[in-house]
Amino acid sequence: IESYTDRWTIDRQRIYVTGLSAGAAMAVILGATYPDIFAAIGVHSGAEYGAITSPLSGGTAFLQGGPDPIQQGQAAFAAMSSFARVVPTIVFHGTNDLVSAPINGKQVVQQWMETDSLASQGSYQANFNAPSSTTNGQVPGGHAYTVYTWNDNNRNEVQEYWVINGMGHAWSGGNPYNFTDLEGPSASLAMYTFFKNHPMDQGT
Numbered sequence: 001i002e003s004y005t006d007r008w009t010i011d012r013q014r015i016y017v018t019g020l021s022a023g024a025a026m027a028v029i030l031g032a033t034y035p036d037i038f039a040a041i042g043v044h045s046g047a048e049y050g051a052i053t054s055p056l057s058g059g060t061a062f063l064q065g066g067p068d069p070i071q072q073g074q075a076a077f078a079a080m081s082s083f084a085r086v087v088p089t090i091v092f093h094g095t096n097d098l099v100s101a102p103i104n105g106k107q108v109v110q111q112w113m114e115t116d117s118l119a120s121q122g123s124y125q126a127n128f129n130a131p132s133s134t135t136n137g138q139v140p141g142g143h144a145y146t147v148y149t150w151n152d153n154n155r156n157e158v159q160e161y162w163v164i165n166g167m168g169h170a171w172s173g174g175n176p177y178n179f180t181d182l183e184g185p186s187a188s189l190a191m192y193t194f195f196k197n198h199p200m201d202q203g204t
Helices: 002-007 022-033 055-064 069-083 103-120 187-196
Strands: 016-020 040-044 089-094 133-138 144-151 157-164
Touching: 016 022, 016 187, 022 040, 022 069, 022 103, 040 187, 055 103, 069 103, 089 103, 089 187, 103 157, 157 187
Parallel strands: 016 040, 040 089, 089 157
Antiparallel strands: 133 144, 144 157
């Protein structure tokens, strides 16, 4: 990343990472270990920080969920070390995901709530059960979905959580391809919009 940033005209304040499944779990790890590089992260059908440490633990976490997300949030904050900062997150998960159980999406959100709360030094105190906004949507002829958001004390959005009703283990929206679900809202557009609103220097 550093090499290509130097080689091409790339805004260092706008470097993001996202992934699906194991790639989503990697995006979480990169957000925690390189908060000085990634302005925000996207997590689609993945798992919380530290839930997967081996093939065995990966299978268990994907099927049953990971450890306590508050504990994992503290571990992610510790991994940030002196580079600790609020890392905005957008999370997508389907309610019918049989590969990464839906609880994983919830745990990713809760883990980052704890991590970002610690990194914010008190300016971000989110409650999973009390989102700043809740919006319901419906893809014509496709899946219904709900979008939850949480803001900091300055009303800056820090987290988005998209729950797609009836979707399995697939990227929501997009073009026909393996592991995409055309009946879901466009995760690519939602993440692009979220990332566009969260450059590194925004302060959240």
